Amino acid sequence: MSARVAGAPRATRSTALHAGAWWLWALGLATAASRTTNPLLLGLLIGVAGYVVAARRTDAPWARSYGAFLKLGLLVIGIRLVFAFLLGSPIPGTHTLVTLPEVPLPEWARGVRIGGRVTAEGMLFAFYDGLKLGTLLICVGAANALASPARLLKSLPGALYEAGVAVVVAMSFAPHLVADVQRLRAARRLRGRPDRGVKALLQVGLPVLEGALERSVSLAAAMDARGYGRTAQVPPAVRHITTALTLGGLLGVCAGTYGLLADTGAAYGLPVLLAGLVAALGGLWLGGRRSVRSRYRPDRWGLRAWLVSGSGIAVAALMIWANSYDPAALHPPAVPLTAPVLPLWPAAGVLVGLLPAFVAPLPMRAAGAEAGSGAGAAAEPGAVPGPVPGEPGAGRARVRKSPAPGAPHTKESPQ
Amino acid sequence: MIRFDQVSVTYGDAAEPAVQGVDLTVPEGELCLLVGPSGVGKSTVLNAVCGLVPHFTGGTLRGRVTVAGRDTRTHKPRELADVVGTVGQDPLAHFVTDTVEDELAYGMESLGLAPDVMRRRVEETLDLLGLADLRDRAITTLSGGQQQRVAIGSVLTTHPKVLVLDEPTSALDPAAAEEVLAVLQRLVHDLGTTVLLAEHRLERVVQYADQVILLPAPGAPPVVGAPADIMAVSPVHPPVVALGRLAHWSPLPLSVRDARRKASSLRERLAGVEPGGNGATVPHAGSGASSSGADPGADADPGADADADAGADADPGAGAGPEDGGSARKRFGWWRRREDRHRAGATPGSEPVRAPEGSGGPLAAETVGLSVRRGRIDALHRVGLTVRAGETIALMGRNGAGKSTLLSTLVGMHEPTAGSVRVGGAAPHRTGPRTLLRHVGLVPQEPRDLLYADTVAAECAAADHDADAAPGTCRGLVTRLLPDVQDSTHPRDLSEGQRLALALAVVLTARPPLLLLDEPTRGLDYAAKGRLVQLLRGLAAEGHAIVLATHDVELAAELAHRVVILADGEVVADGPTAEVVVSSPAFAPQVSKVLAPLPWLTVPQVAHALEATA
Known part of the structure; x- marks a missing residue:
């Protein structure tokens, strides 16, 4: 070992x-x-x-x-x-x-x-x-x-997935915002205005926010078009049980914590807390069944x-x-x-x-990989099939590796 | 596969429908191209296919759209996700996760596919799109072409029957565009995917299309037909089609290969004729790198208006062709005089920096052994470039070759790590923004970055104030560039081309002798591009030095006196457009490919010569 x-x-x-x-x-x-x-x-x-x-x-x-x-x-x-x-x-x-x-x-x-x-x-x-x-x-x-x-959030239980996505999107937005601010400050310089100082930063604020808003709208459109928010049909009974378990569990957690911290309730505090936790986790687990998502290489x-x-x-x-x-x-x-x-x-x-x-x-180390792939992408024109339809020879040879596209499609179709 | 049944779409409070009378069918396994000028509703049609119109955008959709038998009225975009894959104009706005592999898996995760199926399809897609080496990379570190391929791959993994793409190659360099188109070809041929795409750069895609849908004007019903038939009547068409129409070839050639087979008689007819008429390249046919397009009058006595005008008139190549050059000169006549006076008096610093050998115009900018390091990457490495007044230079090279870095170094955004950069006699990174404004102006890739105000009038007033120009200077320029724009219009409501013109006017308010443009034709249709070409020719004729970074080989061929090709931050070619562009398969314009080995670059050149010989 x-x-x-x-x-x-x-x-x-x-x-x-x-x-x-x-x-x-x-x-x-x-x-x-x-x-x-x-x-x-x-x-x-x-x-x-x-x-x-x-x-x-x-x-x-x-x-x-x-x-x-x-x-x-x-x-x-x-x-x-x-x-x-x-x-x-x-x-x-x-x-x-x-x-x-x-x-x-x-x-x-x-x-x-x-x-x-x-x-x-x-x-x-x-x-x-x-x-x-x-x-x-x-x-x-x-x-x-x-x-x-992002990988940490991927390990969250299914029911918390939506919250996780919100955080991931927010986190990938932060670097975009920084880049936007830098770009717009540079653009101020092009207008002949000072590009340093607090005032410059404040004046680019509005365009940066506008840009962020636009980007989030187009991201929302892209996510919708890619199947975000598809839900499975869950019987009403299961839905009600989920709600009851989650709410009851959270109440139990609150009561239990109070009991533990208060002077008088130490005796019942711990059991109530544990029962609440179990109920809440059960609720989360059941709630996960509503989501049809699966997880890629956790x-x-x-x-x-x-x-x-x-x-x-x-x-x-x-x-x-x-x-x-x-x-x-x-x-x-x-x-x-x-x-x-x-x-x-x-x-x-x-x-x-x-x-x-x-x-x-x-x-x-990404540095080496970057240089390599950049050159690779550039040096690959030979892999591009000729512009004439009817002789995509190079393409066909590489596609052979994948199984026939028709058959697996119907079998794996998610409906 | 896709059926539109008398569809019209009206957005929120708009009086007129964005598109109407759309009635068409796209059969399975076809590559269908949607063409038309800007603002005719191409994106609306595309988004109606994936259900984003009207579910996401709002508005009213009349008629019926069905995709693979599913009605978009009853199916939301997310319920169509397994039959339609959509990639929008900006791939970066499409990505939900941060690495390539996760991004490919995202759509399948949403559909709830089994882990082993997901794994297999990700591997297949990585191979299909040539992304295997990039699988662990963060998406933001990829080049434009790679990002576009990842975006296509991310919708392919769900095995959609229909792929909808909005301008997939507009932001890409010629080689990256070929990569993406090769992938689309492969999907159509090998997997039987139905592809519907909209694209402004028809010269790249039209030869691959099985069917073309033309939206001729806003609100007009679409015309559907075989590519050659549609191109014969389309207001937007690539140069090879324009050449075919000019030479009355039938059927109309769509690819360079078809055109070459028909072009032998045209080649014979043009064999003895020197290319001319188009202007930009004439003075350089034999004279090497230095520019003679500049105005010699400015050199002799910059203060004398009469001299300067005479010089310009005597210059055979400065105009844009007889009719264009004349009008441009008339329009900008007042300004050139001010410009000359300005150069003579206001910026004495630029006077000593003259061409040492006395040929060509005064130096507008010069870099010697310029190196710029950004992070760990040498963005520029020992770049030597001279720009003279009156000269138009096209900077070309693949995405990430250092074009934008070079332009922003010329406006002082990056400090050179080695070598020197002088613009109008000053080092730009040590010059304050207000002074620099008078030496050099840059229109960035996204012209919107330059615009802060909420009306055109306010924007113009601010520009006058920034440049210490007389009130109304900028508004005057805007009126000339965009005759029908109202004062109260919000810059965001302008079309791409109008916004570019507004940004250009804002930059020109300070009358910089050196004008830089970063990817000016991105998102412009042929008409807007034509107007831009006229305008820039006029400016060059007045003695402005212009440097444009572009992927658009046709634009470079029409405008540039000189082409500089960058690769990995180094200059790999620098010379007259005709020599550099013709010798490179990637950067040659279509006309040059068709008429090779003759040195013709653009359709107007050929048209002019044919008129002269007829």
């Missing part, structure tokens, strides 16, 4: 890792990050996530989002520091960096402070806190970069998916365990100022998260 794991295969449609595995792995890292404020451990987590992303991401558009998440993480740290600088921090400290003039606030705003003393301890605490949030974001960004969001959850998701969960579990074992090492104090120490065993635990960089299938 180890030999099979060691040589990770090239990612093709059939060997590709289940998108859910990447999300479990990333959420595991995020959980671990939420359990510590040790900057060295957090840095290690970022490093692990970054290394795996670098080793296993594709050239797909969503894979480029990792950089954006990194920047977002830095922004979060920055904002946290600015707030701590301007609004002060509840952390007592002795090392004063600067003293800002304090804004006098009215009586009712007591407890809020603007300006005043800025201490090194307060800033350090804010940095630790911001770094924790930033790491969480970066872990989510890693999942986003590694797993195709992702399979194989050994590698277990390993990848397991490594993430292991990181989370080890960190939680370390938290009860040696909480001090995971939360270095900001007061008094001390250099944080890297706790050895939790750090080793974090390194388990590197496993996907070795077991996940290798992605295809």
Whole structure:
């Protein structure tokens, strides 16, 4: 088994890792990050996530989002520091960096402070806190970069399919919108107007929205013409049962959650919650029968998916365990100022998260493929049958591979 | 297979029906071509077949449309999805998923086919359309021709009996268009699919059609018949048909091959005659790459109007033919004078940049060893190009060869990674938009991008303001280009050709000496294209340098003095139109293929010569 794991295969449609595995792995890292404020451990987590992303991401558009998440993480740290600088921090400290003039606030705003003393301890605490949030974001960004969001949504149950399509369409619209904005800003330049600045961005807003609206209408037409929304005939009894199960189940989930959280109802809370969940899932399953859709090559959850998701969960579990074992090492104090120490065993635990960089299938690098296929398409005029009807020789030879078109058609016809 | 029974369609609040009296039958296994000028309701007819009209678009449909026995009144588009496959004008608007393989499977998933059937059909379709290498690619990374093939493939997997296509080759380069047409041929011949398609570029498709449906005018009933019969009377027809009509060949040839077999006598008659009359290519017959179409008067003394006019009149090739050239010159006479003054005074920067050898007009733009990198791709690699005043250059090459990048580099949207680019003496990427406006103007691929206002009048006022031109300048240009457009019209309500003319007027308001056009004939019918040709010839005769990126070989043949062919960001050919275009099978216009080895490019050239020799 180890030999099979060691040589990770090239990612093709059939060997590709289940998108859910990447999300479990990333959420595991995020959980671990939420359990510590040790900057060295957090840095290690970022490093692990970054290394795996670098080793296993594709050239797909969503894979480029990792950089954006990194920047977002830095922004979060920055904002946290600015707030701590301007609004002060509840952390007592002795090392004063600067003293800002304090804004006098009215009586009712007591407890809020603007300006005043800025201490090194307060800033350090804010940095630790911001770094924790930033790491969480970066872990989510890693999942986003590694797993195709569309494939993840394909794994949704049939009844949720429509919601999934809405999300996929929205996500493919975002890049189109960005491209539209860029194009229209460039067009402003052609009109002799400045193409930079907020004003330029605002003025292209309306044309961009108009374009998006037009595009969604034509997409809706295309989807309709391609059979989107075909429904199967379901007996009325089944429809009623579906409705009853879904509604009742959701009510049960609400009541059960309330029971669990309230002081008094802990006894009946859990059973009601579970019964509600079962009913709701039953409703979803029955609802799926109304949809005639089938699924093309769904992702399979194989050994590698277990390993990848397991490594993430292991990181989370080890960190939680370390938290009860040696909480001090995971939360270095900001007061008094001390250099944080890297706790050895939790750090080793974090390194388990590197496993996907070795077991996940290798992605295809699209760069080579692109150049190759571009040349191929251009160098193929020989495959084009001559313009004279009656001698499509090349065409016929290639079509032989497919079975006779008439017979399977009638047999497989969906009605 | 498709039956229209006295169909008329009236949209929402329209007074007149969009189409009426449509009564026709398309038998199974035919490739049927729907032709007609813009705005006669071709798309309405196509969408009535797949049920989008009236279920999706609204409006009232009278009569009856049946497809494979199903009445579209009682069947919604989604219930016709297994018998009709529809691909619209813009393949990108058609895609629901993000990779090729998922897209091919999408329609089958909607129909609920079994997984093993889906898998097999996807593999078959990948082979049939030559998409196997692209199966895992993200759709947005594909070229135009590849996207069009994926769009066709995505509706083929459900094994429809009818395929409906709206302008499948209009946005494609000649080679990609051949790819798509080859696929359609194969479907009709081998799978017995019925294909109904609308297309403006008839020269690409008409020879493949079994039947042609002509919608002659808005609201007029369609004329149905064999391709040769319809082409004999059609207001829209490809150059090979125009040549056939001119030479009174019967039956009318539809393909270059048919025409060549009939053309031997015409070739003999034209053998001793020099191509002329059409203008664009004459001055270059022997003189190499530099342009003599430019106006020598501007060179000698740019300030003297009399000189400039005399120069233009003495120039044998500058006009568009006797009648056109004269009218264009009259129309733009006032403007050329202003232009000359402007060149002499307002932009002294352009004066020192003159042709070193003194031949041809002043330099309008020059790139030396220009390289531009976009992302990881070298979009342009060591491109050297000179554009002189009065010269028209066609940039050709397959989709993604770098044509648009070169044009946008000339207006400063991309910074060169190596080499230099000068437009009117300035580096465009370091020049502010307001100054650059006076040196160069670009009409982008989608002219709508240039238009922001909600009426034509507001758009013109904004253009005057942007260009610091006298109020009414732009409106004057619009009136000249589009005589019957109202002030209060919304730019979105204009037809493609009108919108292009409006964008052109907006760009011309600043009187840029260099005018760039990106794919100007996309979506234009032959009449609109003819008007555009007249207009651009007039501008070139006034000393504007024009660069157009185009896939339209017929347009290049009619307009361009020089053709530059780009491939993978490099210039692979640069020379007079007649030399470059005739030597390339992909870029040769139909007339040149028919009359080869004689150097004739366009029908007007031949017509002119025949008149002269008659």
